[in-house]
Amino acid sequence: MKILFVRQARRSILSTENESPVNSSMILMASKNVQKPQLFFSETIDNSAKTPFMPIITEKPNSLKPLAIMLCATEQGTEYYSHPYQYELEHWTPDLKALSVPVEPVVPPPLDEVPLVMVDTVEALQQTVQELKLATHIAVDVEHHSFRSYLGLTSLLQVSTRSKDYIIDPIKLRGKLTSLNEVFTHPKITKVLHGADYDVLWLQRDCGLYLVNLFDTHLACVVLEFHQRSLAYLLNVFCNCSFLRPLPRNFIEYARQDTHYLLYIHDLLHNLLLERANGATNLLQAVYDRSTALCLTRYEKPVVSEDSYLQLYNRSRKTFNNQQLHALQRLYLWRDKTAREHDESVDFVVPRHMLLHIAEVLPREVQGILACCNPIPPLVKTELLTLHSILRDAREQPALKTLERRLDVTPTVAASSSSTRCLHDLSSLHDSGSLPCLLDGTATGSLSESLFGDRLIDEEVIVCRKPSSDLLSGHQGFLSPYDRYRLYVDSKVKLPVFEGDDVKTSVQKPSVQKTSTSSKQVTEDDRISRVRDHFLSLAQITPPPARASRPMDADDLRVQRLLAETRDLLRKK
Template identity: 40%
Template sequence: MSDFKTIIEGIKASNNLPSGVNWNFYTSYPKYMKTISARQTYILKLISALLKNQRIQGNIRSSDHEGQFQLIEEGNDTILDRVAFNIDSLNGSFKHDEMLMTPKRLLSENPEEKAQIKKKVLVHGRIVERPQAKFKVKVDNRPVPFKPLLKHKPNSITPLNLCLETNEEGVMFYKHPYETELETFKVPDEHLKVKKAVQPESLDNTKLVEISNEDQLNMMVSELNDAKELAIDLEAHNYRTYQGFTCLMQISTRNTDYLIDTLELRDKLQVLNEIFTNPNVVKVFHGADSDIVWLQRDLGLYVINMFDTYQACKILNFVRKGLEFLLSKYCNVNADKSFQLYDWRTRPLSEDAKRYARCDTHYLLYIYDMMKKDLMAMSTKQNNYVEIVFQRSTDVCKMRYEINILNNESHMSMYKRSKKLFDLQQMFALKSLFSWRDKIARELDESPGYVLPNHMLIKISETLPKEFSGILACCSPIPPLVRQCLHEIHHIIKKAREQSFENVKKCEENLNNYQNVIKHEDIDLISLHDYSKADKTFSGILPTLLEDKDFYNYSDCNDDFIFAQDIRVFQDIIKNSKTSKSLSNIIFKRPYDSYLKTLEYKKAYNKLKKEKNTEDASNNQMEIKKTVPMDCPDKIMFNISKIKPVKEVKKESIDLTIVKEETPKPDISTKVVKSLDTPNIAEVSSKKPNFTPHNYSNTNFSKFHNQSKDVLFIAKRLQQNKNKSKKKNKPKRLQKTV
């Protein structure tokens, strides 16, 4: 304890050293710099001696700042790895006990202490088998919603209903089986009263019962049915498994301690739900956030009416909130926490391990009585703090276990903790290695820390070694799975080195396009042909080829031209919609609908083609002769014998001027002009074409310069012909216009 205080004081003193502008000010004094340099030399000498003790090559005193930092980092990794190796050797995780690595200076020369160390190694020095291999229900590490293991629901208000649901964010989950019971739970009045606390007997004078088979379990359940208060705790293992599993359960009453082997009775313990969900029995936990989740995950157990002493510590404003502090405060017991890193998979358990496990629950009921007394002393008429602790504990019981699901931002928490600044290639390597590690851990049921520790993953992503030896150099010691999958890691790093800003930008664009199309959260449950979650307007009649032929009226089709590329399998999708709860924004277009589209397209195309042919034929048969000047009696001649009636002329309208045969004066004001969008064939055919062609040779076209382009064109052509006739001295001839 004194060494720990010395370290704390040293850290505080180092934090109080000047920095920034103050450092520049203090370094201007020679005495200050002399003292700092002397202490620096002394510290470097101590670090150098420590590195030599750990057999780390390198001279820290002659290296630059970056080299010194690397040597210190390497030394810390080596020391921590050796400590972890020694702990595993003591727990029996390795076969060869003689390979226990302990620095020579740390070994005591006292032969009695050596004998004690050797004795500990012999007790725990053996191989620990993987309990997962013996589980009747195999471990499922797939990233899917966790389905509760509950088969029977005792003490229920509503029946058991294990249906998959979807929240507002589109995440699928199973509802808490006892959600209704927890929401309607009220603390019994007898549990809110303070009773006289009776200090428990010592561990040696208390009965211990070990439960390892089904017969012993049934006897224990019959004994616990009479209890009104229970203290419960769990011991779990999570290093050599992906999700973790519960290894031991401790239950204590006022007179008896029970140790239940949850590895052997993993699928038999749901009978405890009769007691755990009984609202008239108080279940006392300390720090139940993890215990509640472990009970659901491994044993299918749920808790109602719980008192969490950790929540009571928060309300009482204790400086420390651990169970060790509560044992020393209320029971004057110094807890041995050396078994916190104990491998609880070990069977049979040592006596020391059993004693440690019993301490967690043996004194917990007495602590519960004492804390209720303190809470009641703080309570007022408005606030009953005992009831508040029960309410907060009930909120903890509402927690649901969920399997870890990897997403695109899962690696960012580790990256932020490392306080590194990575470029594009390093970030790609970090994300890819993180995904690879998670995949291997799920497949082999190992923890991600066992596959590749975080600090090694960060170092590989930062250095991006080009060769296999560089990857192994980043790992000290080398994890077994890294050596086995060395080619995969090298391929990931090689791919990361090939990354550029353009490639990443393209990948992001493709990802955004993919996300904008649609998000099928429930793709395993709903078919694209299922209209149950479509719009209500679409849930009417859904015709098929076998229905009435008159369902679709082809005469109602639009006359507009329909292009073939408009025929699609799906209707238009709203691309801007980031969230889509179901298939409400996409409607599947049946093949029959596509067939109807092709009919509309074909009909419109044939109709347009037919109209074009009729128009061309009418233009070829119609001959129009115009005379444009407005001061002369212009005539328009139609070849009436060849004209056929036209149903309709679209868009283009021909303006025709029909002038009477006899006009008294060629004045514009006296002319009668009739403009027709469509010529009256009957009226024109009644008039006989007995008039003679007009002689344009003496017509003055200059005053008609503001007329149409056709008039000017005719005038220009006539003038040219006139000039040619003058030059050749030929007689003038009448000019005909077409």
């Protein structure tokens, strides 16, 4: 979620991007005037791609092996540091007895009846850790901000138990949140998240937090084959509430919704997984296995190579010549380097559409560069001479054809894993009249090898004319495809004849005389009209079928049954 900073009474608070001001004293500040929080961090942020990301964890609670962060390397030679909790995650298994028993869903109370704790001091954080240790299930969600930072910043951390909600400020508690690993890595406390793909990486990068015993509700929806898997859909179905658009005035209430109802959703999904598996635990085990695989992912810094600009170029569907491609490559690398040095996002330095526009126009003067940007990014003004030098060098490049360069950067059809692509599909290539054909004399060995491998090497293609049919022997001149089709149908298929039909149904050989053609046309029209009248009469005497009501979805039936059981239990209590 993107957030912007808001100033009120000399202190900074958080507000949503679409939220209207609470009162007249609140002023939404422009992004270029926002004071970046990383300027007040005690440590220096390392955006360099030369050094891999090193985990910031210094202690390892709930460990089966002592803390050991080793430098490893992939087969391509890329270095990375090992996962601190890899051994614990690989040897962790959920309690099979707890999985096989359905849980009693605990309906969460309204937001105004649940205490909210704002954690922005070390003392409040220590008290929160002690309270979370007593819980068996906690719900966690992460808010992220990436516009004024190259790597991004974790801006908010929400944690909820059955009876209390916590909102933790990871910016004020920067470098002090590793004590939460006593709860987040506890093998007996289930952490419930929704769509934890990026949350796991952000917690590692900014907070030094790792997860053990994770239940991802999004993965549970995948196993249950729900047609929608968003958190808003689950809140609407299970809790009869939804996210409001535009966002509510109070951002804290909106943030609490992400975790306040998540434990209740976990209980219902747990029972649905057991019911779908007829009491077995294989579906629940599959959800926990996939969630554990998410916890094993490691955060890595983004890497930009010399050919990274081709992804932006291919998505733009523009056609550049050699000079424009050279400018786009140099501008792309300059933007990444500038963003790393100033710790800004690449879109803050130069948005993608502006970068493509500058490379396409290739302005000769510095005023032309400014004319391509509206509004003008601040770093474009300061680096205007560098941009002008890049464009001037691009104009000095020799002009080459674009077709060969575009084919080089396009992935081969054979390497595509999509089921909708075919080995012989060349629709992604540019149409050209000079492309070789297999049936003419211009076919080259490279085209044959790329399409069919070695099957057409040293093979001779024989093309011969098929002898003409006897059906067309009496016709001279050109016949359209439709005329050929009608001749074939008349010779093979006979139309039905009804009672009282005194017209001959035998198909005579076609003749070129006008009289026979006109009489045949009249006969066919009469025949077609009688067939149409026959079927219309059948439709009138046939009663219309009864409309069947649309059956309810199986998932909706299970949800309604679980909700009814929950209401009965609450009534009994």
